[in-house]
Amino acid sequence: MNAAAIVVIGNEILSGKVQDRNSPFLIRELRELGVPVKRVATIPDEVDVIGETVRRYADRFAHVITCGGIGPTLDDVTFEGIARAFDLPLRPEPALERVIREHVGERITDAHLRMTKLPEGTELLWAEGLPWPATYIRNVLALPGSPELVEKKWRAIRERFRASPFVLCRIYLGIDEAAIAADLQAVDAAFPSVDIGSYPVFAPVDHETEITLECKDAEVVAAAKQALLSRLEPSVVVRIE
């Protein structure tokens, strides 16, 4: 299946100094493009943990997207981790060195040049308006950590991820979710391709439970919706979206 995993790399997130904004952004974007996200992992800046996590997900899912750890300082070890995942050597990339030299000018240091060492076979994704390219290693897109840069880079290359869209139906009910659990189970059994969600609502609004029905086939979602509604008392249905 054309699914994705997101790997957020950064001690600053695990220690609560910074809140991760990249994975919620990428989840929304991928969903809109029709790509289901199956895992999000937030892990420390450690080469072996990055290697193990990327390897596990790259074997299982069509796309892995990492965020963070590709800058010039000692905690930026994502490329080492990805190289470890696929047992690839790190090689200086002359085209990347060229743009970094252009961008940084005379202030260039060994730390900047460290950023040019990429796993062998890394594809550079150039796009207009980006000071330097996005990096793609096998099925792993390595994005930076800063949300501003992630959004910029992602928007420049997102179309290559587009798949067939999801169709979602929401049904709001004025009844406790436990009271319709058996109905949901019956609809789930009859429509195995539909993802069914059931969410109790504790805030004082007009409904007690939200049901979601979702899959990639609009007709199947419509049929599952009818099947569920036919099992419910009409008076408990607050609204359908």
Place this chain on the structure above:
Amino acid sequence: MNAAAIVVIGNEILSGKVQDRNSPFLIRELRELGVPVKRVATIPDEVDVIGETVRRYADRFAHVITCGGIGPTLDDVTFEGIARAFDLPLRPEPALERVIREHVGERITDAHLRMTKLPEGTELLWAEGLPWPATYIRNVLALPGSPELVEKKWRAIRERFRASPFVLCRIYLGIDEAAIAADLQAVDAAFPSVDIGSYPVFAPVDHETEITLECKDAEVVAAAKQALLSRLEPSVVVRIE
């Protein structure tokens, strides 16, 4: 080490319908209590994935905290997953059934009673003001998905997680992080117990880079701070917190 992993369970988060607020809350809380969080995984409502993830983390870390999937509907399979992780049978828990019957009254259904089936050996953590107890299986605390309930339950039991506190020093610099990468590396080598973070700032503020030095020993953090400052031009230091 007394570290923790957080497992967020829910298709609604992976599909972007709901944004996870529980893991940022728990990260902050655990940090404040002195417990480092080493992993956050967001995974689907699937018994085998829950089992595999909980098992991996329970073996490696002192605490695992799960959020979500303990309600009455078909997508609530967290207890099955935890039972699978430890190869435990699910057993009805009479004390839990009693409070659920008290709470729900005559409207009780099989779905409600499904919530009373817990992995054998589950410890019930009762606390004043909670309608029903939190559930603890070996080193796994299973919390609900709703942020309101998570906060309530967590605050009632958080003290059992308290450890020695972290000490954090932040240094704000008016210089690009690449220019001090070698200095950071030297301090890192001299103070291996100190976690050093370096974060470039892209917003227009008074500094370009934020450095964090953190460990559990205030004297060691102070020494690392002095070691770093002695390597920097005083003019690049914007402020220290």
